[in-house]
Amino acid sequence: MTQDDFFDLTPVEDFDSYDPLADTEDEEFDLEAPAESGMFLVEPGEFPTVDELASQAEALQQAPAAQRIATLFDHMERSRKILLGILEMCDGQVQPNELVISRIEKLKANNKSVYTPDNMCMMLVRAGALRRVTQDGTDYEDIEGTLEPKRVVIDGVEYLEPVQAPQICWLTTPEGSQVVAADQPRARLRELLENEPQYRHVFRTVLEMCAPDGGTTQKALSAALDNDPALMHPRMYAMRFAERLAQNDALEWRDNAWRITDIGSEGLDIIAELDAAEQADD
Known part of the structure; x- marks a missing residue:
């Protein structure tokens, strides 16, 4: 029995059309890009053995509800x-x-x-x-x-x-x-922006491009950011940053476009505040 078995994650219907990547389906993928890059929806690390999975699932069944819930939210x-x-x-x-x-x-x-x-x-x-x-x-x-x-x-x-x-x-x-x-999405967004200062300008560009009425497409984000020098080593892609912002409620995918949310607008203010504080320290 695996953790997937425990949470009953077996799909029972066909996967709906995936919107964000639809605009990039003709692009070449960098097969050597790290999992963190945003190019692949996988987690790094080796596959566990069957015995390891069974042991993990059994331990999870005995874990307190708070731990099981946290595991589910991490998994999903x-x-x-x-x-x-x-x-x-x-x-x-x-x-x-x-x-x-x-x-x-x-x-x-x-x-x-x-x-x-x-x-x-x-x-x-x-x-x-x-x-x-x-x-x-x-x-x-x-x-x-x-x-x-x-x-x-x-x-x-x-x-x-x-x-x-x-x-x-x-x-x-x-x-x-x-x-x-x-659940404090504003605090989570601030933590993200504080912890990744080297990519703060990328987050700002993504938010600014998604701010106008109608938002922007994944293809446009990729064209604007995928060749940014800061994303070369390690190799990163615009998709990774849009996903991170969406996970913290700063962006939403609606009507075939990435759109900024109210929390995302506050995120631009947070970036300006953090940049100003760094300049003052310098």
């Missing part, structure tokens, strides 16, 4: 907005399944994912961030044993009468609520 970084949106919606209030599904579909419109809404909810359940409940907040697993068909006798003939299952609802757990409360 590109779906962070969707997962967090589910927890926010169900935080402190039981939400019926159909409303949660509708919310997830809206979030997926600009955050492509091969996972269904049910997949995502159950991943959060297994991580300990979400509960599957009835309308009165009872754990659904507690009533599943009462849903067996009933035996009834009509005119001397025995029949199995199906039992109407109660509506499935969702409720964020206390551990999930802590994740919602702790």
Whole structure:
């Protein structure tokens, strides 16, 4: 059993068209670029053995909910907005399944994912961030044993009468609520910009290009930045910086373009502040 098995990450529907890279499909890829470059959606390191994966999954099952949730969010970084949106919606209030599904579909419109809404909810359940409940907040697993068909006798003939299952609802757990409360995208963005001063001008260019009405395309970002001297050693690409900003809520992919958010606009102010502080120190 792997960690993927634990979170039930098996895709159940075809991958939707991937927008950001559509504009670069004809470009040549640098096959020697490091994983960190943004060219590849892979993590560095060797593949673990089957025994190592099984051991990790078993340890994760026994881990506290907070650790399991953190592992899930790390594993599903590109779906962070969707997962967090589910927890926010169900935080402190039981939400019926159909409303949660509708919310997830809206979030997926600009955050492509091969996972269904049910997949995502159950991943959060297994991580300990979400509960599957009835309308009165009872754990659904507690009533599943009462849903067996009933035996009834009509005119001397025995029949199995199906039992109407109660509506499935969702409720964020206390551990999930802590994740919602702790999410501080502005602080995460500032930390990113503080920790990568050598690329701060790249982040600024990306944000500025995405600021006009209509945003900008990945192809335009690549044309403007991929040959920047700062991205040569180690080799980096514009996609990496757009993704980092999007992961910190500074950009969003909408209507086939990268667009700046309110947090991204604040990011430009943060960059100006950090640059000014460095100049003062000099």
